[in-house]
Amino acid sequence: MNVKQQDKLATGVLYTIASLIILVLASLLAFILIQGLPRVTWHFLTTPARSFEAGGGIGIQLFNSFYLLVLAMLISVPLSLGAGIYLSEYAKKNWLTSLIRTSIEILSSLPSVVVGLFGFLIFVIQFKFGFSILSGALVLTVFNLPLLTRNVEESLASISSMQREAGLALGLSRWETVTRIIVPEALPGITTGMILGAGRVFGEAAALIYTAGQSAPALDFTNWNPFYIASPLNPLRPAETLAVHIWKINSEGIMPDAVAVSAGASAVLIIAVLLFNLSARWFGQHLYQKMTSSGKKGA
Amino acid sequence: MDPIRESLLKVSHQAKLERRGRLLGLFCISLIVLVVAAIFYFVASHGLATFYHDKINLWDFLTKQAWNPGTKDSHGVPAVGALPMIVGSFLVTIFAALVATPFAIGAAIFMTEISPRRGMQILKPVTELLVGIPSVVYGFIGLTVVVPVIRQLFGGTGFGILAGTFVLFVMILPTVTSMSVDALQAVPRYYREASLALGATRWQTIYKVVLRSATPGLLTAIVFGMARAFGEALAVQMVIGNAALMPHNLVSPASTLTSILTMGIGNTIMGSLENNALWSLALILLLMSLVFNLLIRLIGRKGAMKS
Amino acid sequence: MGGLAVKKRILLIVTLLLSLITLTACQSSADRGESITIVGSSALQPLVEAAGEQYGSEHLGKFINVQGGGSGTGLSQIQEGAVAIGNSDVYAEEKRGIKADQLVDHRVAVVGITPVINKKVGVTDLSFAQLKAIFTGQVTNWREVGGHNLPIILVNRAQGSGTRVTFEKWVLRGAQAKQAQEQESTGMVRQIVATTPGAISYMAFSYVDKTVATINVAGVAPTEHNVTTNRWQIWSYEHMYTNGQPKGLTKDFIKYMYSDTIQEKMLPQLGYIPVGRMQIERNLNGQVTVPK
Numbered sequence: 001m002n003v004k005q006q007d008k009l010a011t012g013v014l015y016t017i018a019s020l021i022i023l024v025l026a027s028l029l030a031f032i033l034i035q036g037l038p039r040v041t042w043h044f045l046t047t048p049a050r051s052f053e054a055g056g057g058i059g060i061q062l063f064n065s066f067y068l069l070v071l072a073m074l075i076s077v078p079l080s081l082g083a084g085i086y087l088s089e090y091a092k093k094n095w096l097t098s099l100i101r102t103s104i105e106i107l108s109s110l111p112s113v114v115v116g117l118f119g120f121l122i123f124v125i126q127f128k129f130g131f132s133i134l135s136g137a138l139v140l141t142v143f144n145l146p147l148l149t150r151n152v153e154e155s156l157a158s159i160s161s162m163q164r165e166a167g168l169a170l171g172l173s174r175w176e177t178v179t180r181i182i183v184p185e186a187l188p189g190i191t192t193g194m195i196l197g198a199g200r201v202f203g204e205a206a207a208l209i210y211t212a213g214q215s216a217p218a219l220d221f222t223n224w225n226p227f228y229i230a231s232p233l234n235p236l237r238p239a240e241t242l243a244v245h246i247w248k249i250n251s252e253g254i255m256p257d258a259v260a261v262s263a264g265a266s267a268v269l270i271i272a273v274l275l276f277n278l279s280a281r282w283f284g285q286h287l288y289q290k291m292t293s294s295g296k297k298g299a
Numbered sequence: 300m301d302p303i304r305e306s307l308l309k310v311s312h313q314a315k316l317e318r319r320g321r322l323l324g325l326f327c328i329s330l331i332v333l334v335v336a337a338i339f340y341f342v343a344s345h346g347l348a349t350f351y352h353d354k355i356n357l358w359d360f361l362t363k364q365a366w367n368p369g370t371k372d373s374h375g376v377p378a379v380g381a382l383p384m385i386v387g388s389f390l391v392t393i394f395a396a397l398v399a400t401p402f403a404i405g406a407a408i409f410m411t412e413i414s415p416r417r418g419m420q421i422l423k424p425v426t427e428l429l430v431g432i433p434s435v436v437y438g439f440i441g442l443t444v445v446v447p448v449i450r451q452l453f454g455g456t457g458f459g460i461l462a463g464t465f466v467l468f469v470m471i472l473p474t475v476t477s478m479s480v481d482a483l484q485a486v487p488r489y490y491r492e493a494s495l496a497l498g499a500t501r502w503q504t505i506y507k508v509v510l511r512s513a514t515p516g517l518l519t520a521i522v523f524g525m526a527r528a529f530g531e532a533l534a535v536q537m538v539i540g541n542a543a544l545m546p547h548n549l550v551s552p553a554s555t556l557t558s559i560l561t562m563g564i565g566n567t568i569m570g571s572l573e574n575n576a577l578w579s580l581a582l583i584l585l586l587m588s589l590v591f592n593l594l595i596r597l598i599g600r601k602g603a604m605k606s
Numbered sequence: 607m608g609g610l611a612v613k614k615r616i617l618l619i620v621t622l623l624l625s626l627i628t629l630t631a632c633q634s635s636a637d638r639g640e641s642i643t644i645v646g647s648s649a650l651q652p653l654v655e656a657a658g659e660q661y662g663s664e665h666l667g668k669f670i671n672v673q674g675g676g677s678g679t680g681l682s683q684i685q686e687g688a689v690a691i692g693n694s695d696v697y698a699e700e701k702r703g704i705k706a707d708q709l710v711d712h713r714v715a716v717v718g719i720t721p722v723i724n725k726k727v728g729v730t731d732l733s734f735a736q737l738k739a740i741f742t743g744q745v746t747n748w749r750e751v752g753g754h755n756l757p758i759i760l761v762n763r764a765q766g767s768g769t770r771v772t773f774e775k776w777v778l779r780g781a782q783a784k785q786a787q788e789q790e791s792t793g794m795v796r797q798i799v800a801t802t803p804g805a806i807s808y809m810a811f812s813y814v815d816k817t818v819a820t821i822n823v824a825g826v827a828p829t830e831h832n833v834t835t836n837r838w839q840i841w842s843y844e845h846m847y848t849n850g851q852p853k854g855l856t857k858d859f860i861k862y863m864y865s866d867t868i869q870e871k872m873l874p875q876l877g878y879i880p881v882g883r884m885q886i887e888r889n890l891n892g893q894v895t896v897p898k
Contacts, residue, residue, distance in 0.1 A: 007500035014413055017405030018422060021476075024469065025425050028432075031440060079327045086324025098596075100328060103335040105592045106585070110338070111530040113561045114581050118338050125688045130643060131673055142334055149331065154481075173313035175320030196430050196477075203433030206533050206561065213673050215655060218662065228639070238643075238671045243433040247533065248674075250439060251648075251791030258793070266436045274428055369765060370782060442794075447801060456759055456802050458787060541764075541788040552787040562790045565648075565676025566766030569686075571703035573766060574678075 029270065036267025039260050045268065048218060049245065054257040058265050060216040063232060064239035065202060065272070068133055068212060071235065072140035072201050077194060080145055081183075084152025089178050108146035115143050116207035124211055131238040136212025143207050144197045151193030155186040184291035191284030198280070199273050205243040213238035214248050242269050339585070346582030349575040355379055360579065366543035366559070368573040379576045381556075383545050385583065388555040390460050390546060391535065392528045395467035399475055400521055402468075404510075407479035412491075412505050423480070426473040434470065438537030441466040446538055453550045458540030461549040466538050467528045475524035482516025483509060518598045526591040530584060532557035556580045641669035642855050646680015646693030647768055648791065649717060649810055650844045653876050654693060657868050661859060670859055677701075677768045684709060684847045690856045692847045695768020697890045710851055713843040714863045716879040718811045719773055720828035720840065722799050722818040727806070729753040731822040737777050740806060743784030748804060756804035760786035761795055763807075772842040773808045775892075808840075812877025830879050836886045836894055843888075844878070 047057030083104075091097040119139030129135045159182050167177030183190070216239060219232045226233040240248070246265050249258045349355050355377065363380025371377050406426075410418030445465050450457030486509050494504040510517070540552025541562060560580045567574040644654055651674045658670030677694040681704050684692025695717070698706035721737060723729065727748050732740075739745040740758055748756045762783065763770040769792070774783060789795045792813045799805045800817035811828060814820055820828050823840070832838035852860050862868060869880040888894050 003500050003503060007502040010502035010505070011413060014405055014409045017402055018409040018414075018418070021402055021406050021472070022422065022425065025429060028429075028440065028469070029425075031444070032432075032436065079330065082324045082327030083331055086321070086328045090321055090324055091328075100332055102589070102592050102596065103339075104331055105595070106588050107331075107335050107338070110588060111532050111557050111560070111581075111584055113532045113557065113564070114342060114584065115338070117564060118341055121341070122337070125683075125686070131671060142338075145331055145334070171313075173317040173320075175317045176313065179320070192427075196427060199427070199430050203436075205433055205435050210675060210679075213671065214651075215672050217669055217671065218659070238673070243435060246433065246439075247435045249793075250435065251793045262439070266433075266439070269436070270428070270432060273432070277424065277428060365785075367765070367782075367785070442797065450802070456787070456798075456805075458798075536790065537794065541790075542786050543788075544785050554788075562764040562788060563766060564678075565674075566678040566764055566768075568678050568701050568703035569682045571701075573702075 032263070032266050032270055036263040036265070039264030040267055044264055049216060049261075050255055054255060056255060056257075056261060058242060058245060058261070058268060060219055061240055061242045061245045061265070062268065062272070063219070064133070064212075064216060065241040065243070065269075067232070068136050068140070068208075068239060068241055069198060069201050071133060071137035072144065073194070073198060075137060076141040076144045076148055076197070079141070080148035080152055081190075083145070083149045084156060085178055085183070087149070088153045088156040089174065089182075104146045104149055107142070108150065112143060112204060112207040115139060116210045118142070119207065120210035130236065131211065131213030131215075132236045133212060133239045134235040136208050136239065136241075137235070139207050139211045140201050140204065143204065144201055147200070148193060148197050151197070152186075152190055155189030155193065156182055158189065159185050184288070187288045187291065188284055191280060191287070195277055195280045195284075198276060202273055202276070203243050203269065205241075205247045208241055208244050209247070212241060212244070214240050214244055216240040216245070242272075342578060342581050342585050345575055345578035346585075347579075348570075349379065349572070349579040353377070353572045353575060355576075361385070364545055368576045377572055377576075379572075379579075381580060381583070383543050384554050384556045384559050384580065387460065387463075387539070387546060387553040388529060388557070388587075390553075391463040391467055391539070391555060392525050394460065394464040395471060395528045396521055396525045398464065398468045399472050399524060403472055403475035403479050403520070403524070404517060406476050407483050408505055408510075410480050411483040412501070412509065423477070426476050429469075429473040434531060434534040435537075437466055437470055438534035441534060441538040449550060455550045456540065456552060457550065458538060458552045459548075459550045460539070460546050460553050462538040463535050463553075463555070464549075466534050467531060470531060470534060471524040471527050474527055475520045478520035478523055479513075479517055482513045482520060485516060486512050515598050515601060519595050522591055522595050522598065526588055529587055529591070530557060532561045536561055556584050560584075639667040639669060640855050641671055642690035642859065643671045643673065644691040644693060644846070645673045645675050645683050645689045646691075647677045647695045647844065648674040649695050649768055650693040650715070650846075653715060653844075653873065653878055654846070654863075656872060656876065657863060658859070660867075660872070661862050668855060676766075678766055681709075681847065684849050687849050690848070691852075691860070694845045694847060695842055696771050697843075697845065698847060699890055700771065708849060709847045710849075712846040712848065712852075712860050712863070713881055714846050714860075715844040715873055716833060716841055716881060716884060717844055718828060718830065718833040718838060718841045718879065719769055719808055720811060720814065720820045721773075721806060721808050721823065722796070722814060722820055724799055724801075724803055724805045725817075725819045726803055727753045727756060727819070729821060731825060733824050734777065737823060738779070738781060741774075741778060741783050742781050743786075759802055759805045760784060761798050761802075761805055761807035762786055762788045763792075763795065764788050764790050768842065769808065769810060773840060776840045810877070830883075833879055834883050834885050836888065841879075843881070 044057045045062060046059040048060050049058060050056030116139060119135060119142065123129050123135040123138050124131060163181055163185060164177055167181045217237060221232055223231045224233055225231050228234060242265055246262050249262045350357055360379055360381055362382055364382050365378040365380045366383060367378040406422060410422050441462060445462050446457035449462055490508050490512060491504055494508045535555055536558035539555060539558055541554045541558050542552035543554050543559060546553035560577050563577050567577060651672060655672040658672050662669055677696055680692035680694050681698055681701055683689045685704055698704045698709050729748060729752055732751060736751045741760060745751060746758055748754055748758055789798065792809045795807045795809055796813055796818055799807050826832050826837050828838055833841045846860060848856060869882060873880045886894050886896050
């Protein structure tokens, strides 16, 4: 076999692998969607869940998932940006930095159950936040920070040092160079990381079971005062998310239509992640154009 | 004072900003380090209690095969032998990585070298989407599809290492793939150009140049995937069968550290031996993720020296 | 500069939210309604959850938050005083590490537990001895107890789970169960028993559906009536523990759990047996007494 044939063969094998993966992934998605979509109606998306009768929806769980996601990202994005910038631009190359990096990465491969229990004992019990969105958001932050930090650091490190030199040569401080030049330039990479992180947060169940709780009390969608306990915005109310709901009805659900509800909820979860991905991608692109004047309508 | 002297001696706005920014970054990083330290302390203090407080022999813990912390064996020592779980965890992790590696690297080569446009437009979004699927859903599919198929093919219950491997393979595939893509993309363009200019075919270029120079990155991706697989709990727990027995073959019920930990933690009382033994399992998980990270480190350093 | 404006806006939102969180944390409890948290047994969770929802809709501004987590979590947390009520399937005295004398027991329901088997096993009745032999691993094929030629596949609940403790207490009576598959939840157990030929496990009456088969034990059928007379011995009380005598909302809610709307209407609907229907009483040590 000569090299030309080898090349053809290898290309063929690679095409097969790629299509095989797409096949596996596509059938996975199709399985979830085909099982779940018939169940998904407007009614299903807006009504509260029922604990032991058929016909329950996932309205509150859906809202909780999004609210928790927003809160968790609000806490973890600035923190990870700060930490990532420090690691990539300021930290000296010594054993201490190396230790910090290692410890952050260990955090990222911890089983979420352990993080969840840690959060339970610290946030729920010690800080007396109770089973609440706030506890859940903090745990998700712990869970997500390493990944985001790592991502920010890598995105920043991939920007060529010429950009930094140019910034410094213009008389900007290092901080200004980073925030005005490097971060905007690295934004697409950072956003992708954030999207992946958000997806993980959205689908996380194990860490939330003991922190945000497994109950979704009725919400009063007419009262948006965050201090009222049934208000959707109250961060101190317990909040079962969609992923936790799926886990719960698979394990202890006694409603007659548990299988259908779980399939429907899974389908909704995946569609939500999809929509979220697409919009975040668009948003990242938009922001990139606006901040770096690389697009047609630069600032 | 004359204005030039003043402006030279005064701390400039830039310098203040710089200091503030640096402090901000330092604050964030210390917060993270604090959290890591807290978790470490927390897990270690509970996990080590098994050995200090309940006087379990560490060697017995690691090598005995009977796991039944509520009961005592013939010598009056509680039966806490974690070997079946340790073996189970390692087996599913290694097998999942073995299966996932060719697929992930193949897909990554496809995306970066063969058909970047199609790859980036179809394959990449799909893999990113998969990261968002909760492990519960993976577990559920494993339970309703994978386990029955294995039962049909190999007999037995269908629960076991094989089912766990398959579910983990699908779960870590996106992570390993997207990290492999990064590794391949980091190979400078002129390497490829030089190779092609020398008359090499595309496959020769990929095999002899691109893959070789991306090896540290690819290894990191695989180890990272293994770390993921090692720590995954819910999905594995649903398909592995959770029997604290040494796995005899790939289709007999087995268990992993995470599956036993997740199952038992709600049914035990804080501070009791049963609970402490579970935390010792968590401690092993923590130490293993330390090992995985050191491994990634080591690979990274080797790679850095070469280039 | 566009970037700066965006950054300022983000900063503003973050500050607003952070202050909102702090404010919420500091406010007095009067204007946010009243709430208690109940944690524990996943077997009791659906009932308390449903009762809590109903209580909330009847009493505006009062909220009952019900979480699962297992009997161990329930007892640990009530002992720590971290929650208002801890649910448990077992007596607090039965769990090592719990100081039961500080806790007040409220037995709100009874749950019957039955062995369940895969439908293709071909067995309808087993003696206690046979059942014990199966779960200790002495019998490994259904043929030996009158069924088809199928290997027996044991499916256990997690160690320490209330259902398992109760089942082993009344069936194994101190013998060591064979190490086998374990599952965390009843839902999983049911699915596995339904789809695996030769599988046997156990679950509360309320979870039994047409996908699995129940068996009679020593000629007694697993029915509610047989539980109330103790002819069916594998059952347990569902406990709601409080740390000291309950006060305020906790007291009101526990009283509500004993009301007719819950005991007579909701419990049977969900498959639990009302305590009031029991013709006998059974204490911690398993001694049965007939109340006057």
